[in-house]
Amino acid sequence: MPLPKCERLPPEVRVIKQLLEALLFEKYVEVSVSPCIEELSWVMGSGEYSVKGKIGAFGRYRLIINSLKINQRSIDVSIEWLAIIDDLPTTKDIKKALIKEFIQTVQLSRWNSQHLPKRLSRRSSSYSDLEHQLDEGHPYHPSFKARTGFDDAAHRAFGPEAGNTFNLYWLAIRHSYLKQALPVDQAHFWKNELGHGQWSRLSGALNAHDETWDDYGLLPIHPWQWQQLKDGWLANHLENKDIIFLGIGADKYTATQSVRTLLNKDVPLHPNVKLPMNMVNTSSHRNLAAHSVCLAPHVSQWLRNVIDSDVELIGLSILNEYAGARFSDDSLDVTSSIELGQLAVIYRESVNSHLKEGDDAIPFNAIMMVENDGLPFIAGWVERYGLDAWIEQLIEVTVIPIWHLLVKHGIGIEPHGQNLVLVHRDGWPERIIVRDFHESVEYNTTFIRDADSVPNFAEIEPSLLDAPLDDYYAMSSVELLRELVMDTLFIYNLAEVSHLISIFYPLSEREFWLRVSSKLDEYEKNHPELSERLSLLGYRSPEILTESLMTRKLKGSRGECHHSIPNPLSIEHI
Structure with missing residues (x-):
């Protein structure tokens, strides 16, 4: 029997489909179910909503979005999608923020469909190629392509989908403003990571400012991040020579699906570089939590020790995060200061090396x-x-x-x-x-x-x-x-x-x-x-708690939000 075939939804329709599925799953609206016709209905804002669909594993809703009706009227979601957001039970400010995210998600998705190669299949693609070819984004969150601050040019240059390469920018940071967790001393570390030629060029750039590595350490910055910061809080540090711009690196990098983690395109066995970016994508801010950067090597070593000690974990490997460094300022609170998470790096083993x-x-x-x-x-x-x-x-x-x-x-x-x-x-x-x-x-x-x-x-x-x-x-x-x-x-x-x-x-x-x-x-x-x-x-409990990803956004809450769901692993459901 031949397999059924599926077509991709237009991006604005997919946004609404995933938004409504999340609202129903997280019990943000009260839904009634008509089992015989698999129709779901609820009241939201000024509308009485109904749609065909089913409830799958763990209570996940799966909607047939082209069957959506509002006040018993069939609607064209691709035309009326923004009006649905106005019915959301949340504040005007949050609605405005969501509309901005959703519009960008649609625009960037449409850019992809207009500019990316029309591949019939990605099945023969390599791992590194799949990291940019898998352009679908988050399968649950409706803001699956909402990269705040990205315009079309940034999306083309630094988004993973286009697969374009770019060079890192390099900064020298005065030691009093730098916290590092490197496996060896900084000179040996960077010579090994960058090669003698690139290390020599960066050293020469520092010497041109009459400074040496005795007083400074090295830190890469994403070129998009450099544009975001150089005229802001970074400007004062540049003027005081607490931070010195050294120029552009030699290696070519390309973004992975997470955007901020980069693959070395020139040498795939070389490590991945994870750099902070001042953007929100799906539900997460893409800076690096300052406290975590220099803890990364210690966490990785802990996990490796546990895995190596247990023969039953032979089928599990980790990509070791073996080095971290970040901008540090003792006058700022490391657990809450935004600045401290904007300039940092974590070095991680590549998949190819495993x-x-x-x-x-x-x-x-x-x-x-x-x-x-x-x-x-x-x-x-x-x-x-x-x-x-x-x-x-x-x-x-x-x-x-x-x-x-x-x-x-x-x-x-x-x-x-x-x-x-x-x-x-x-x-x-x-x-x-x-x-x-x-x-x-x-x-x-x-x-x-x-x-x-x-x-x-x-x-x-x-x-x-x-x-x-x-x-x-x-x-x-x-x-x-x-x-x-x-x-x-x-x-x-x-x-x-x-x-x-x-x-x-x-x-x-x-x-x-x-x-x-x-x-x-x-x-x-x-x-x-x-x-x-x-x-x-x-x-095995009949009901378990799960995180409410969309509810947290709708409530503007920084804390955790949870709701209970049916558990298919429960004896009652087996």
Whole structure:
């Protein structure tokens, strides 16, 4: 039987589809369901809304957006989409901010469709090419392309989609304004990273200002960020020679899906460079949290030690964040000052450096994509190995290592679709690589397996002395660890895969999650010594809490927002 085919929605229609799905999922409006005709209805603002759709795994709503009616009138979403935002139950200021994000999301998405190559398929693309070819953006958040401050020129030059390359700019920072966590002394570090020629050129530029590395350290800055800062708060430091502009680097870089993490295009084995950018994309500000930059190498080393100590984690690798440096000012509060997160760098191992002969890798979110030929990215792999065998192997290599790290070691990581890399051989899942830990590793003091192995964060970053629970790495409850892992791995990641599978293949979402549940049962049987720890996680509860991403934006809240959802891993739902 041939597979069904899907077409991409116009960007403004997709914005509204994901906005309404998020509102319903997060229970921001009260919805009634007519099961017999799969129609959902609710009142919002001045409108009575109805739409056909269904409720999938974890209570995720999946709407047939072209069936939307308001006050019993069928509407053309592509024309009337902005009017829907006026009905949102939030303040005028937040509506204005959202409209700005949504308009830019539409404009940048449309730029992509008008200017990018019309690829029939990305299935044969390399990992580095997929990082710019996967242009769909966040599958849940309606602001999936809202890069505040980006115009078309910046989008073309520095966005990942066009795949254009650019050079980093380089600054010398007076040591009194620089905090570093380098594996060796700065001269040896930078000579190794940049090569002798580039290091010599930058040293010569510093010498031209009658200064030496005895008083300064080196720091790259994204060229877009340089344009944002050089005439602002940076200007005074430049005038005082606390910061000296040294010129443009030699290596060519290209942006990944996250925009601020860059791949070395000249030498793919060279590290990724993560640089702050003064923008909001989806729901996150893309500067670097100042406290996390110099903690990054310590967090990575902690995780590597844990993984290396446990043979059951052989299928899990991390991209080591082995160096960090940032602008530092003792007069500013490191936990809240915006300036301190605007000038920094984290060096991270590349995916290519972790691949063996015969290995290929893809960003995990490629698995949930549909190509321009109307078929899933994974269509050829499923056909080659069979749906049942391929799905079972995918669940085994993806879920179990992350679950084991949580259950046995008490460490929660954030493996959402962009943070997770699938290593495969001819499409057969082999293992996973995870990344991005400096801000997104969590533990609970009562649940951590080896408390002595946890870095002394406050000793390294004194600003975290007496830090409140739940703001950084230490969580107040085991429940929050469960939420982090299940949110990112299950609810906003694998639920997209199970939804896609249910559309194209004879495997319902319920059956997909039964298979996940079976794998977790098998894990529990193989680890009877961990039964108490598993029960503490409460992952079989009929209802679990998940983060309310859109609600936080609509309420203008900086704190956490949560709502309860049905859990397909619960015994009641199996």
